[in-house]
Amino acid sequence: MSQNTGRGRGRGRGRGRGQITQANLAGASVSSTSSKQNKTEIEETKSEFMTSTLTSVESQPEETKQITLFDPNTQFPEKPKKRFNLGQQFSVIANHFRINLKKNFKVIQYDVSITDSRQKEVLSAKIGKAMIMEYLKQFVVYSNKILYDFKKTLISLIELTTKQFEFEVDGKKFKAIFQAVETSKSLTIESNKPLYDVEQIRILQMLMTQSLRLNNQVLNYANSFFNLRQKPIEIGLNLDLRQGAFLSVRPSELGLTLNLNMATVALNRGDRNLIDVACEFFDTKYRQCNPKDLKLKISQNNFELLKFLKNITIRDHNKKLVKIENFYMNANDYSFKVKDKTMKCKDFFKMKYNIELKYPELPLITIGNNTHIPIEVCTTVTDRRSNLNPIEQSNMIRNANIKPNDRKQEIMNLFQGINLNADPILREFGINIDLRMTQLEASKIKGAKIEYGNKSIEPNTGRWDNKDKIFYDTKSVSKWIVIDFSGLDETSMKQYIKNFVSTAKLHSIGMANQLAILSGRNDQDYEIIMKFIEQKIQEFKVEFLLIILKNKDQKIYQIVKQIGDIKYGVITQCVDQSAIMKRDRDTGHFILNPTVGQLNSNICLKLNSKLGGTNFKLSSDDLNFKNYLKELYDSNVMIFGIDVNHPSPGPKKSTDPNAPKIFESVAAVVGSVDKNCCYYPACVLNQKNTERSALELVYHLNLAVFELITKYKKLNQKLPERLIFFRDGVSEGQFKPVRDHEMNEIRKACEKIESGYFPKISYIVVQKRHHTRLFPVKKEDQAMSGKFENQNVPPGTVVDTLIVTPDKFDFFVCSHLGIQGTSKPCHYFLLHDENNFDSNKLILFSFYLCHIYARSTTSVSYPAPTYYADLCAERGRVYNLNEMNFKKEIDGKYETSLIEIHPNLKDRMFYI
Template sequence: MSNFLDNKNKKPTESSSSSNMDHQNFQMFQAPPKTRYTGQQDYSHSDFQYFNPTPGICNNPNMPSQSNFFQPLSSLNIENSMRNLQVQDNYNVRFPNEQQRFRRELDINIDRSNIDYNRHEIPRRTISNSPFKEHFGEGMNAQLRDKLTGISTARWASPEIKPNPESQDNRQTSNPLNFSNSPQKKFFRASIITKFISPKRPDHGSNGRRILLRANHFRVKMPTGIIHHYDVQITPDKCPRRVNREIVCCMVKTHANIFSSQCPVFDGKTNMYCRDALPIGRDSIQLEVRLPGEGRDRKFDVVIKWHSQVSLEGLEHVFTGKSTVIPLDVVQAIDVVMRHLPSMSYTPVGRSFFSPPDKFQHPLGSGREVWFGFHQSVKPSHWKMMLNIDVSATAFYKSQSVINFVCEVLDIKDLSSTRSINDSQKTKLSKEMKGLKIEITHCGNMRRKYRISNITKKSASTLFFPRQDSPNDLVSVENYFFEKYNLRLKYPLFPCLQVGLEAKHTYLPMEVCNIISGQRCIKKLSDMQTSTMIKATARSAPDREVEINNLVKKANFNSDIHLKTFGVAISPKMTEINGRVLAPPRIQYGGRYIQVVPNQGVWDMRGKQLFQGVEVDRWGLVCFAPMRVVSEESLRSFINHLVNISRGAGLSMCQHPVFCKYAIGVNHVEPIFTYLNHHFPYLQLLIVVLPGKTPVYAEIKRLGDINTGIATQCVQAKNVNRTSPQTLSNLCLKINVKLGGINNIIQPGVRGAIFTRPIMFIGADVTHPPAGDTAKPSIAALVASMDAHPSRYAASVRVQSNRQEHIQDMSSMVEELLLHFYRSTQYKPERIIIYRDGVSEGQFSTVLLHELKQIRRACINLEHGYQPGITFIIVQKRHHTRLFCADGKDQTGKSKNIPAGTTVDIGITHPTEFDFFLCSHAGIQGTSRPSHYHVLWDDNNLSSNELQMLTYQLCHTYVRCTRSVSIPAPAYYAHLVAFRARYHLVEMIDYDSNERRTEEEENRTLALLKRAISVHADSVKVMYFA
């Protein structure tokens, strides 16, 4: 265990925890605000009490000091720094009282400012069961290992494209340094190029048993010849796509002399495609279009200009193997052809199309409902073009009166009893309604449309504004509507809707407005709404397959006049492909080193012990649920059951907590941690009972992870009152890793050859604030493995610019994790495998260009010439590919999904690049969604079998449960770290999301937020995020 937990031989400052639970009294923690505490208190009789600690000063001279070991490799001194590390095991680092000098080669001339660890032997281990030592030996330098094993350290692959001819690197006269054969030259060349080319598929996988599948991909018969591309400019140019499509449609009908019998397709912005050339040559032409409007026609000017000819031959060359470069202009043209008619008939959202519910409605509450539709996208695949069709669902705002919307949002049952709306309700309405489109109902057939900019603080009866013809004469909104429209308001005490600019004083009473249909809800759904959404959309695999086939029949693509004009035809049948079901890895536990083989991604831990369990000698419990919800007897029973389950699993917990109190509200959290930090400096764990979703959770995690380094485990009150072995076992899994233990490992004998050298796995993710929130930052998170199993992970997290997808501070984060890896293992990773989550296909090149360069720069910054082999893999879950068993005998589970381990790398994957689908988990509810993996860079030259099996094995190492998960554990952990950082920032982000700030204020805010998520040194050593 890490040193902050290993204090068995130290005398604690608190009284013994051996007090008898049967005689303890449960008391309430009571602490006056802004009070510090000091002094020792007798806890021989303390228990679950409403606690009031002794006031005083909160400084403890016995707190251990933190060693400052965080320094770059280039500045490490072998004599003075490395010898201070005594590696107790291959998982944790301990600082001994007596420094031990590590043996090193004496014939090496060391440059203290730039140490090359490849030239020095690896420090001697103090234990004999190091997984790394099993492969590399003890006290053996890298050069000698290479000679003995015949395997050299992987180096960075050279870029597959040449640098820009105008680049500084290509002008020999401008480069004063001679980097002709040095690693620095390779890195320099890789740093200035503006594009990386993804590696080609090395081969097709062969491991696993065969399985016949159907995919919701439909073959597209491609036309031949050319398509004519035109640029369209519409004035005025601020119209939405829907209006632009109406304009172009009207233009084609009005100007038949130009378009004749053509059926052009339009993307709603600027791109129009025609099968035959228009009679305008290469010139531009301006046409006038009039759209019927409310009261009068709207006039638009449309300028059409020839852009290019799109040759369809280029895509055929890709399918036949004559070319490896996919012509994106062809893909874009075919996509516009396929989407033109649905865009005119349905409500488009991204690549999906939705229509209002007909017979069956699925309300979500708060004025929202579920709309069903379908997703459609074209993509090149092996030897053919494919159309991906899938059922889709999302939340829309209900088309209803604003008054009814307000009643739903504020949960008002009886409107007649509600005379006014208070300030907190107005704030809630403002957050819900800002940006919504409404239409007025008090002007007869003229339904003018507006967008809500705010909710007024004053009601319609007290809100005054100047008359248009007499600015000095003020009139209330209530009187204005009575005078002008002879309309007596029913709810004059309700606030008004402000539309347009504030200076124009445009106010509308809520009762004269309706919510416009077809507005997608981009705000985050509540937990209850999300649960309702899942229940409404969950379909078993066979049911989903039937729905998709029905969608294709209903769409009747082959009768679409636009598809016929361009010569495009769609197969009505799903594509059949050959897949493979990979064998699950063997999972190894501790005790007698029992091994289990998962069955459909699930295994049983009963009768087994954790691979490396920790000893929990000093722990506490705080209950934030009131006594009427969680009684003293329930807490005692919970403690007894938890201790018994933990001991059976190999997690040795002391029978009695040293601190056990009730507490009320978020204001008690900080005083509790302050008290614990002073009186129990060696407290290992704090279990917190919560009454439900509460702000207490965020404060608990902030103070535990950031301020004190105390490991915290939250438990819902319902799970305390009704304990189950499964729930308690899952708690033990999380507690064990939070304290530095290891739950289980992949049996070493089944791991691939890639584990024969030091390797580090990195998971990366960026989470963004809710759509429309431009003030809160995005959060970037990295986690990296710290042992050879791999089981232990360290994390690095940063805040960055809002909605910035690539990780801006990638270099320093990777440096930080490389240092952690070296301190934990005394080895430098020779290979780095990165699983990058949350990147869409359109961002591949941007993310790779930035982040790969940053990773390489991190390696160079730590040590010149240090070039570990890097494999960069994108993990995608948000796609619409679904796989179905062709043979019912292969179906698994209640939802009859594909088996866990199903892999596909042919038929529906990229024509040339290295990608594959893997369904690594057993579907519990609805249709399983396989994860899509796309290799963007591979210095390690992994084969398909190696990477697919490695990825599948990593999906079995997730510490929170005894089942495989849908993505590799490192990627999952990165998401958890970023999500946890959101909780750390709750106290820091209290400004208005729509408030505009200067660049200086933005930078100052980001700097403040960066400090707010800096994890405590003790928390860094363990998986605090588990």
């Protein structure tokens, strides 16, 4: 069965920051015999517009091909002729600069192959950069005419006459060969063209950033650039925040635009001896430490230090980049055979490298392949750190949060500092850029009318409160206990629990008195803690467990969720002591936090949802709802959210060195089962495969969709007639393969439910990770925080012209009130539609769904089902830390495990 229903064509605050200037764009040349390289190894990533490497249905190996129920030739819905016309119009500025192509130009594409002296291919960005800089130095005729991605692709305005080139980096010899790609010989990029394809956008992106990437004083990660001359901001132990520029070429209704934004990155501080870093770790954690103290400190705190050091890339004595895996013996005691002679590690380093170890008594570090080296021969490397602790995250957010007016000025400072119009490469290709950001018209829609159990409200500022409000549909708790792992005193605990119960009753949640308040051991013996919790669940036969944590203990949190969600089917809620108590300024004693009532009201939002209740819903009396959405809601509609979470950036390690690399991801799918589209049970999928690229797919999506539609049918005694999917986390280069695969999986699930079951499906991608920002032109159009303007666009701001794509049905909506920093609108793309959405209906629908996020009295930044899928995927990471109950489906190189939530909870919003 196949159907083509497509309708058209596809597609930190502060002043005095150092700037990336044109003076820095020249870049240092690289000698053909020796190379002084930037100390940071830069691995380039593909542009968001590059052709995706995802495995689509039609390109899968024979053994994994699927029955095609969705026609892959279905085109994306075309851009609607009639745009959004609800609400009040006002002017905004977007951080898009129009790109002007003065002339057409033809380019020749070359495939670049770099090999070392052993004829082995090299794909290092460092080596690629060294090669092209030396090539341009020797062959000046190609200056400003060549673009190179430092890997495999070279673009030239003229034909290369020298197609083989030998060079040296750090004394090592390499050879580069340039092979023309035949299909590109006539590739022409035309000026004033309405549409540009993926390959042309990729070339233009290389054009915009080539000079920056050649500059040794500029650090480059994907499309972000950081000036190394700028003083960094220290945000943690051996951790700096750098601020720079993000540049991306975007196709739009204006033509081509340069999307320019501020960028931030957390970087490990480089060129530091690992002993100094270890000493600083213990200085911070305990007391003053020097290298002589390290042996004792490491023996006492092995796990803590190792956990910290695993976040840092190091350079060993051979200048090889490695990661630390463990500690091992020491250089005095560790011996091994060298040419049939047993030799101590410290003696080997003296003989082989002429290194006299100063601290041979310190533990060695293990760096893989059973290799152990002294800690003192290692230095840190400047590279990104992804796993930040809460303090580091807070410091980064605080420094990255820039008020809108300040951000707008900083963007202009970056634009003037980079000075692309003076770039000789852009001049050679006949390109210049407008000097001003784009001004355009936006619309402001009123917030949705919200209905509680006892009243309706009309919030127009993106925020409201629960005061005096009974939840729309409430549930009750009969058996529950409290376990305190924080050491809270008895009086404070009783005060808190009394407030919690009374707050729940104010919202009409039935709360029996707790059966017990128990003190749990917090001695970090987590096995004992787990057994204690399990024992108390069984002893009291509870349905709800309230846990008080100390210092946001993540390990106890993980144990609680695994036990509650998977093993016993008990609703759990964790609260940190820091939210309950605060230090009195006058006495210095800890007292009950005056805001504890608000805390408990927020907890009640979560508790009622976990119990199966609904806190509030969209009011059917809302005028826009009546005119545009009532028909949709009355037609047995089911709304889904889909998200994929990546627990680790690399492959899962195996004890078998010959085993294939296994990449893991956690996918979550939620689906509404009630007529108000407010209640979303979920499915969690653990995905394993041998291809990193396939992680973005929900490969066996049919498992989750089948289960969720079955829940809907069980509750409503009928099947949904319309399915609307909000998909998070898909970049534009992945639109077609992801949509084709997942639409096919959705159709497969429908066919499994009932032969001939063919509901109307719409598939919408929600993008959060983009760099478009909107700034109100007039002060009176700014959002209000209390009595004051906060410089952001107001909630309900819609943009669907000029800066949107020229060919796809896409739009921006800023649905939340930005309190800190600059608000980021959500970017929506309609990739498949059988429900005849027009602009007014789809934009209003998406915006109104931002008002029903059950755990918050705000209009959130993206639709509630997408938010729920994100929460659920994050919960899946907790399950993924330990092997839990999995129902597996294996298909070729892909393995999907449907995590078995306990029957008591699988129809509830356990994840919220």
